[in-house]
Amino acid sequence: MSPFGDEAFYWQESRHPAWGYSDLPPLTAWLIWLGERVVGHGLFGMRWPFLLLGSALPWVIVVFGRSAFDARTGWQAGLLCLALPLAGSLGVMALPDVPLTLAAAVALLALLRTLEEERLRDWLLLGLALAVAWLTHYRAAMVMLAGLLFLLCTVRGRAQWRRGGLWLSLAVASLGLVPLALSNWRQHGAGLVFQLVERNPWQFHADALVQPLEQAIACTPVLYVLLLWAWWRSWRRRGDGAPWDLVAWSSLGFLLPYFLLGLFADDLRFRAHWPLPGYLPLLAALPALCRPAGRSWRVATLVGGVLGGIGTLLGLGYLALAASGQGVDVLAASKAFPGNFVGWRESAVQAQALLAHQDAVLVADNFMLAAELEFQLDGRRPVYSLDAPLNTKHGRAPQLAIWRRDEAGLRAAHPGAPMLLVVSEVMREREKLGWLGAICGRIEAPRFVDRLVLFDGRKQFAFYRGFVPAAPPVAPADPRQCLIWRNAVRATPQGRPN
Template identity: 40%
Template sequence: MRNEQDARRARRAFLWVWGTVAAIKLLVAMRLPPFVDEAFYWQEGRHLALAYSDLPGLTAWLARLGTAVAGTNVFGLRWPFLLLGAALPWLVVRIARQACAPVDGDRTGDVFAWQAGLLAVLLPLGGTLGLLALPDVPMAFATLLCVDAGARMLRKVDPAAALELAAGLAIGALSHYRFAAVVAVGFIAFLAFPRGRHVLKDVRTWVALAIGAIAWTPLIVWNLDNAEAGLRFQLVDRHPWNFHFDGAWFFVVQAVLATPLLFAAMAHAAVRGWHGQGADRHQARYFALIGGGTVVAFCLLGFFADNERVSFHWTLAGLYALLPLVPATLAQWPRGWRRATWVLAAAGLVAMLGYYVVVSSPAARARFAAAKWYPANFAGWDALADAVRDERAKLPRETRIVADNFKVGAELGFALDTPDIAVLPHRLNALHGRAPQLDVWKLLAHDRASLGDQPLLLVVGASEVRYRELLRHYHALCDLLGPLPPPRVVNIDHGRQRFLLFRMPAQKQSGECTAPAMAYIDAPLAKARVSRDFEAAGWAFKDGVGIARVEVTLDGQVVGVADYGQQHVGIRGFWRESNDPQHPYVAWTARVRAGSVSPGLHWLGLRLTGRDGSVEQWPEQPLRIVD
């Protein structure tokens, strides 16, 4: 009777938490701006194909399905992924219930099953899965289908289990290149002990494996048709394949994101499972091998692989596979440690959901404009789209929108429901493996002639380029399209996210490169504490025409005019390609009188007027005024 009551309580807790989290995710998903990768998957979905340069086809197909049903908006894009994400904890419950089957009326297995499902909801990365339209969602779904099928086949190989395995393998193959690692670890897990090897001797197992292998065909064919561009990016271009100690941080990040105590419980569960400790020793060993093996493999890979882009989610498939073992392991821990594990996991999920709530609020994002973790990939796309709509209304109907990188092209395309925005060559296109796909769509413009004889609205993501490389980027745009006219500047969150809009003529113009202004505030430093009256100093130049006036702003309001034109020989020495005719007289100083503004955080900026009449608002930096 006691176990039956515990099982009911565990089930009730799971249902309440699962329902609450699902509702929160739905609300946040309807407000959260589209992440850059989501926008590109939407664009892929509008160019339906069996496979793409960066991924197999399933993520794009789901994005297409979602928007076909609910329209081109963030809910339409995400609802299929929300459904799959909501199903994951239920799959964990199903798997754990098989692993902890009741014996002689003992309902402890039911308690552990519902607890495992609850842990799947609370696991910070897992609990937020489905909030974004990303390939990790169907890949996690496929992994759990395969884990469930494997656990069933360890008990008895039957057609239903083989069919589930085939479905999981096929969905995984259509989700991501990375699923190949899950397949490899799973195969090794079956080879590692006699019962698993017995399963591999059954012809139904091999039929399922064959179906899973066939599902890789579209990706293989795409690579054969495109000089292995996708494989080279995934396996060669993005990875240094040299040992680097940064991989040690991968373990730390995994422990923090899974929450340390839950991560320790998973490690303990893997060790216990390896030694066959569980309701079914064959299944316990199987979960330990496939879950622990996947986590360890990706953690070791971190010492040799790409450490520039986000990779902390790689181990998620392995963590899910370990969850069915964790409740029985926690039952061996002291009561205080068990409670701390649950509380810390819940706090981790709240923190992750809280992050997305902050990101979905423009006001909250602006408060963190100076923070290192500023969510640039979520920020500013709606304001940019509004500016583009406004500019396009003033231009001839035949004007073509051109983006300087795939991020701007995909996000603008999603906002304007225009999937064919041309994109210029940019390091980001290659860095993220999107250049080959843009080439396939004939959207990568290598020269002005490929854009046609029509006016252009060029949209440049200035904040996507490292500042020391920004002037070189402007000159590359001049080489490609001709001198750049005065831009319309779109600053979001004090300029942390910055876009420039140029009205380009129908024909490429000749002449010396004119470019947007470049500037810097040397003093006061960002986040400095200053009095109401303080000295400011820096430099500014504008290639092709020069600077006529520099004004200092505080919270967007002009508070002083700088003394511009002072000598600074070091600027030309660093920016060697600059052709501003005023070099080396490009420095400025100003006396700023803040007047009656309240003490506290304020934003210092510049308004730069060029000799061609252009006015550009420079990004602001924070400072604190003290009495």
């Protein structure tokens, strides 16, 4: 399966090792770098570290269930972890949620153990897990929040403030903030600005009230209801002490803040995976609670686990279809078309053929296409990106500027040079005129060369030859006069979804 759009950019970051990037802390890129150093460039090289980490998650849940309850509950919790689609499919792609979720699970296990016995190794493990979370994503703040709620709101938690081990853990965890602080200092706060300001409207949007429905679909409905029931029963027993107080507060520390944040934050990107760490302790609590609750609850948990496992298999089956040409043809007529996974190989093959005929500077019309082309071409040549609105929307524009892979870097390095521009013509209709109509000012003397139409027009790339302009682009007086926009409109069949 070709890289997911963001996944390809993380691979591109791995080729520029740094303390951090404009969208993320450094660990995702570091893991991809390690993976390719060990087995070479390619899909397996990029993904095997994440597959290994994702495969470790059920085993951590087994150990948590054994430590919190008993061995039988531990094994049941591990099986439920495999059945939960969000967890059972973790690791099939090189994404930051893989190390972040595993770090949250290890931190939960370490905290459970430190509450039972004062051991230096458990405090160090807690600090190390939190440091890894900070190295992975800004959402590590939610891991800290969940722990803070437990430490402030429970009797056992408040007692930890007097133990030196907690402060040792926090000191170790703070080491994970060092690369994040360094990268933001060097990039003038680009990462923080993107995560806290640019990607979030910070305005209430009522459509986000459907989040529970989204979670029910992501978890499968029966298993989702059972996990909520397990949280409610754990919450009612939180006064009984271990392990119910930890289960109740750590789950609440993820599920409720993410729901509230979702009402005001980014609603344009996929976010159903955000609350996953909050379900992990409930996977152990559910079998422990349903056993004394009666036969009907045990049967319901069995049914929920089976249906969840089917959901996981269906999700993996969808990815298998996305990896197969015949499978993509099956999905082409549906809303489930895997647009972020397909077409990249074919566009790279076509670009390579055109470059073999006449060499030129390779440029893509947005960061995602540039990263995908560079990956498919094995990183043998740099691929520049035009300054598309998509680059800013996803927080990648500052990083491209640092690498000198944006339009300013292109003009500085190759003024007047021959240029092969690859344009992704499929986009929302309301965005097409504004962007495609402005590209003519970003390439001198554009000349249409070829078009690649795939999957009944669901993926469409146009190739233009021209020259790198020496001056910054000027906004066109009439974008409808732009050759690139006119060609895209003529090539779009009426009624075909963009």
